[in-house]
Amino acid sequence: MTARTDSRLQFLGATDSVTGSRFLVESGGRRVLIDCGLFQGYKLLRDRNRLAFPVAPESLDAVLLTHAHLDHTGYLPALVRDGFDGPVYATKGTAELCSLLLPDSGYLLEEEANFARKRKSSRHENPRPLYTAEDAVTSLESFRPRNFDQEIDLGGGIRATFVPAGHILGAAQIRLSIGDSAVHFTGDLGRANDPLMHPPRPLEAVDVLVAESTYGDRTHATADPEAELGGVIRRVASRGGVIVIPAFAVGRSETVLLHLSRLRDRGEIPAIPVYLNSPMAVNATEIYQRHQGEHRLTEAEFRSMYDLARMVRTVDESKLLNLRGGPMIIVSASGMLTGGRVLHHIAAFGSDPRNAIILTGFQAGGTRGAALLRGDDTLRIFGRDVPINAEVVEIGSLSAHADSDEIIEWMRAAPAAPAMTYLTHGEPASSDALRLRIRRDLGWNARVPEHLERIDPAAPR
Incomplete structure (x- = not known):
């Protein structure tokens, strides 16, 4: 029998949902937190x-x-405000x-609290944000x-060592050595053939594997995402409609723009205006450009993306x-339509019915995006019910998460099975x-x- 140690791993989040990533590691009198995420989706989780x-x-x-x-x-600003004063690696x-x-x-949380206060839509007399933009800057x-x-002695x-995970810029798997045990956290695994990011590094021999399972019960569509995207755009443009593409500001916006620029360069979509209406996405794209060794994009592709899209920065431009x-x-x-400028466009x-909404990634239960996927004909936005008559299209092949088959193949390459x-x-x-x-497949x-x-x-x- 293996002797017990003073080491512990505790699952503080992401155990019954996709969100709220928080894992506590304790050993030798030290406490280390892997991730410090927000719970999102259903109110029970939030x-x-x-x-x-x-x-x-x-x-x-x-x-x-x-x-x-x-x-x-996303919980890190609250953690720092409430007393954490150590390093964040x-x-x-x-x-x-x-x-x-x-x-x-933090800014959006403040805006939500102010909106609830003005509309008196909260059960609290004076609703307060979970944290503020100032808290976030301090963190x-x-x-x-x-x-x-680069090994980090904690x-x-x-x-600890950060290992490339694909998925988005900077994304890492984390390999921990805890005494004689090796514990590996996948974080969010990217895809082997992602158009934007390099594939995740293969798994080495470990004792314990903590793996994501976001798409553990499904595989992504094998259809060409550019062909799907191009078909929707041509169809909607021919009827004079507006295509709204809700996209995560980091990672997905860049992927969508890459596909749109390729379609435009090949003449497969009409030359209609394209707007990137997210100051964060605009700034994130510039960060991607500074880290070219981590992804597949060339300078020419960046130029094509910038030539394609008109960058919307101000609130007035958005309106x-x-x-x-x-x-x-x-x-x-x-x-996932949980907030931001896209809600104004959906409203x-x-x-x-001439318009279309294209969903390009995972939609957590309890979000407006999930409601659209299941066919809801109204969405609650800014305190009112907005009828949804626009065409709703899901392009699952644009996901930046490994699907079930891809996770299994990534695991299969490991030199030995974890305990x-x-x-x-x-x-x-x-x-x-x-x-x-x-x-069943790996034993x-x-x-x-x-x-x-x-x-x-x-x-x-």
């Missing part, structure tokens, strides 16, 4: 953001981030993107960027888009489906951990 953090923030010695998306980083790309995402998140002072493959026998007619294409955040154009694989970052059906596939031990469960990395069960 309410967890308002609960006291499961451990005292001041008791944490360090935070490591897999990548910049808010379900992995991330790749250079992740640190730069967080300098955009976190202040914007950025804690960042300590590190290179891929004390207590814990050493004017809703007053002009089609045909035109608007790419705007957020990708303006969603009721007209245990824990499946996280998935809704219950997808996590359990991937668990069954891993057991590995795998299970779905419970929320707040604690395990011993030296004797995983």
Whole structure:
């Protein structure tokens, strides 16, 4: 029997949903948090953001981030405000993107609270944001960027290394050495044939694997995303409509623009105006341009993307888009319609059957994007019900997450099976489906951990 140690891994989030990535590692008197994400989607999950953090923030010695998306980083400003004063380690790309995402998140949270106060739509007399833009800016002072493959000694026998994950700029898998045990966190795995990012690095031999399972119960469509995108654009443009593409500001917006520029360069879509209406996406695209070694885009492709899209920066410019007619294409955040400028465009154009809304990525349960996918004919936006008569199209092949087949093939290349694989970052059906596939196809031990469960990395069960 393996001797027990003082090391522990606790699942503080992402165990019964895609969001809320938070994993606590304890060893040798040290406490390290892997990811510090927001819960998103269903209100039951979002309410967890308002609960006291499961451990005292001041008791944490360090935070490591897999990548910049808010379900992995978005709670960090609250953690710092409430007492965490240690270093936040991330790749250079992740640190730069967080300098955009976190202040914007704080601003939007403040806007939501102000809106609820004015409309008296909250059950609280004086609704307050989870944190402010100022809190977010303060949290950025804690960042300590590190290179891929640079070992970080965290004390207590814990050493960490960032390993490329694909997915988005800066995204990392995290390999931890905890005493004699190797624990590997996938973060969000990218795809082998992603048009934007390089593939995730293959898995090495580890004792414990904590793997994402966002698409664990499905495979992406094999259709050419450019062919699908081009068909929708030609169809809607011919009837004078507006195409609204909700896209995550980091990663997905760049991919959509890349496909649109290729279609335009080949003359496969008409020369209608294309607007990138997300200041964050505009700035993120510039960050991608500074980190060309991490992705597939060439300078010529960046120039083509910039020549294609008109960059919308101000609120007034954004409002004017809703007053002009089609045909035109608007790419705007957020990708799951949880907030941002895209909501104003859905409110303006969603009721007209000449128009189209193209969904380009995962839609977490409880979001407006998920409601569109299941065929809801109204969306609640800014306190009113907006009828949806526009054509709704999902292009699943644009996803930046590895699907079930791709995750299995990534695991299959490992030189040895982990003692245990824990499946996280998935809704219950997808996590359990991937668990069954891993057991059947690979013969590995795998299970779905419970929320707040604690395990011993030296004797995983």
